[in-house]
Amino acid sequence: MSTPISAPANTPADLQALRELALPAPVPYWPQTVGWLIVLALLLAVALAIAWFAWRRHRKQRYRRLALAELASIATRIGDGAQRAPALADLASLLKRTALAVLPRERVAALSGAAWLDFLQRTHGFDAQSGALLMLVSYGPESQRAAVASADAQRLVDAARDWIAHHHVEI
Template identity: 55%
Template sequence: MSSTAALVPPDPSGQLKPLQELPLPDTVSYVPQTIGWVLAAVVLMVAVGVAIWIGRRRREKQRYRRVALTELASIEASLASARADPEQRATALADIPRLIKRTALAVVPREQVAALTGSEWLAFLQRTHGHFDARSGALLALASYAPRDVVAAIPEDDAAALIGHTRDWIERHHVEV
């Protein structure tokens, strides 16, 4: 015996035979029936598209920061592995000022920043929201122009502070063009 037969009440007199099942209503359409909902959906899709476009544009504009931070991380790793090798340490420390200059050149017109050196360069870094003080500015100049043995002799604490200031500047600088 099937399970559906148990659900049907017995009808010995046949009175239920002419009855029919009630028809089920049509399925409800998910398509909006009024123009207002269509317009709301279009406006929402346009807003999402504009937000995605702005986000991609902003991400592309900030790409130079990600590249610079990646290079700074490799410089930092090179410094960590170069504790015993003064030549490698001097090379890594000399790469820091070059990285800062290249990062600045990525967003500032070359005429404004390429020729800056010494106190003018340090003033530019401070003006663009860098936390470079006189000590870290002197370390930048030392790493740029001093002989390699002098650069290799920079204490680890000073090197770590210079890397911290560099990372902070790369992440937070704002340039008025």
């Protein structure tokens, strides 16, 4: 005695009665309240101000980047013993031109000797040993420049690089 199997409760007529679930409206990406719009505007203004100040600083520091690039070229020439004397003279000239790039000519161009070393010391601690060597390569004869040891020349290059990268302009 087997009992007949009855049909399932979900018949095609029941499936026709089913409807899709109502989904909520998608969440908008744009803020809905005025407060968030104000916060967004302030953040945009701050980001623009930071970008503008960074761009201005980058433009103002261009002379440093150019001077450091020229110093790198001079440093490679200093490594060659035959080109050391003219390269050391170019190094002294580079320091003066770098100072002239940011300060009025009246304040920097006339500086020489102890006054020039004092200026380098005041603007970023150019040490006395490097200063004495700078005086030698600036005002000494070419034979003395050619006799400068490689280690001393490298110390002068390092002092010049430090001064170019970190000097503070006097106002």
